[in-house]
Amino acid sequence: MSEYDVLDMARRQLREAAQHLDMDEGLVEVLSRPQKQLVVNFPVVMDNGEVACFEGYRVQHNVSRGPSKGGLRYHPDVDLDETTALSMWMTWKCAVVNIPYGGAKGGVAVNVKRLSKRELEKLTRRFTTEISLLIGERSDIPAPDIGTNAEVMGWIMDTYSMQAGHTVPGVVTGKPIHLGGSEGRVEATGRGVIVTGIEACDHFGIEMEGARVAVQGFGNVGSVAARLAQDAGAKIIAISDHKGGLYNPKGLPIRQICQKYAKFDGGIHRFKDAEEITNEELLEVDCDILIPAAIAAQITEQNADRIKAKIIVEGANGPTTPEADRILSDKGILVVPDVLANAGGVVASYFEWVQDLQNFFWEEDEVNEKLSRILRNAYAGVHHTMMQHKTDMRTAAMIIGVKRVAEATFQRGIFP
Ligand code: NAD
Numbered sequence: 001m002s003e004y005d006v007l008d009m010a011r012r013q014l015r016e017a018a019q020h021l022d023m024d025e026g027l028v029e030v031l032s033r034p035q036k037q038l039v040v041n042f043p044v045v046m047d048n049g050e051v052a053c054f055e056g057y058r059v060q061h062n063v064s065r066g067p068s069k070g071g072l073r074y075h076p077d078v079d080l081d082e083t084t085a086l087s088m089w090m091t092w093k094c095a096v097v098n099i100p101y102g103g104a105k106g107g108v109a110v111n112v113k114r115l116s117k118r119e120l121e122k123l124t125r126r127f128t129t130e131i132s133l134l135i136g137e138r139s140d141i142p143a144p145d146i147g148t149n150a151e152v153m154g155w156i157m158d159t160y161s162m163q164a165g166h167t168v169p170g171v172v173t174g175k176p177i178h179l180g181g182s183e184g185r186v187e188a189t190g191r192g193v194i195v196t197g198i199e200a201c202d203h204f205g206i207e208m209e210g211a212r213v214a215v216q217g218f219g220n221v222g223s224v225a226a227r228l229a230q231d232a233g234a235k236i237i238a239i240s241d242h243k244g245g246l247y248n249p250k251g252l253p254i255r256q257i258c259q260k261y262a263k264f265d266g267g268i269h270r271f272k273d274a275e276e277i278t279n280e281e282l283l284e285v286d287c288d289i290l291i292p293a294a295i296a297a298q299i300t301e302q303n304a305d306r307i308k309a310k311i312i313v314e315g316a317n318g319p320t321t322p323e324a325d326r327i328l329s330d331k332g333i334l335v336v337p338d339v340l341a342n343a344g345g346v347v348a349s350y351f352e353w354v355q356d357l358q359n360f361f362w363e364e365d366e367v368n369e370k371l372s373r374i375l376r377n378a379y380a381g382v383h384h385t386m387m388q389h390k391t392d393m394r395t396a397a398m399i400i401g402v403k404r405v406a407e408a409t410f411q412r413g414i415f416p
Helices: 006-021 025-031 080-096 117-131 150-164 185-204 220-231 254-261 279-283 322-330 344-358 364-389 393-412
Strands: 036-045 051-062 068-074 102-108 140-144 212-216 235-241 244-247 275-277 289-292 311-313 334-336
Touching (some): 006 025, 006 080, 006 322, 006 393, 036 080, 036 117, 051 068, 051 080, 051 140, 068 080, 068 150, 080 344, 080 393, 102 117, 102 140, 117 150, 140 150, 140 344, 185 311, 185 334, 185 364, 212 220, 212 279, 220 235, 220 254, 220 289, 235 254, 235 279, 334 393, 344 364, 364 393
Parallel strands (some): 068 102, 289 311, 311 334
Antiparallel strands (some): 051 102, 235 244, 244 275
């Protein structure tokens, strides 16, 4: 578990937004708790014949606006509190971009690097069976997150379909294209980071063309964001993964690094034409735009004062603590919050789900165009609320998200 209490962080963000909305205390209490939490313990026979036991989770935070949606994370630090916090953020995220979903999250506490592919598949199929009482194309739709990918989503779809007796592509998103995945889904989160980053640059009076960008995390989100930022004319001066980072004030050749090192997890530091830097140093480099795209609680009260970026676009979930948010705001640094900046993934997942339900598939240009339009509209709404409430962008996004969810929860009423 992270040394930061991310669930406390998520609840404090909710309370801050609730204060602006003058919300009923009972409703705040309802929204600060998850609707359902499932903890499962299950065995897997490993390749050496031994039985290993794993703990997994699926949490549904709120389903007032539609079926719940959220990724599955395979990582040793996964626990119930973190999964709950992430499910809350999913609820607000779906509401901020106004797609008809509630929030969920799930995961297994496991180090995937220690599993063979066969073990990973067995773990996934058994975990899917354990959480089958919650997931479903009309109830709760998982997607990839840290440690999971399209192949894992394909196994989930197949396992669920075997039990249903027919193919159910809409039970999970982020699948391979030929299994009902959507064009543009793999790049969607990184694309959304850059679409919202460009909007932020416009409002801040910075040109993306020539802007100096630093990206922490070189996985799905970070590597795509770096590549698309470079395509938009930015200079990527620093990148990192969990083993360390690279720095070159003249700019790094991102496509070349992606081609050479993307398949080696944790290998980018082997690239020669750059200075090696640590993850801590990366966050503090002199740049225009900083994109944290790795894990939570990276910008804290310990380092916020030393951040030199003018704009932070949060690719990761929860990379900035509330204490750091205050310091950054005092320094005049604009933070485009995770619930807006990394919502591209869930928007494209929504498109995938709609296509699966209709068995009618779109071309990539259509996906990218609709994705950009939704995110630009969401950005404009959050920016407007930020000005109206004279607050920071995270609180503004939370005000919009919490208001929409609170209204739906209130209007549906309390059963019975
Ligand atoms: P990923 O597993 O593909 O990549 C994660 C990257 O972070 C890797 O390069 C890894 O080496 C690096 N990393 C891990 N621990 C680190 C550390 N301590 N310091 C520095 N780097 C570290 O994961 P991803 O899908 O790119 O997700 C990254 C973040 O974006 C996560 O917070 C995830 O929740 C969030 N996110 C992902 C999506 C999506 O569609 N993939 C959508 C929304 C949000």
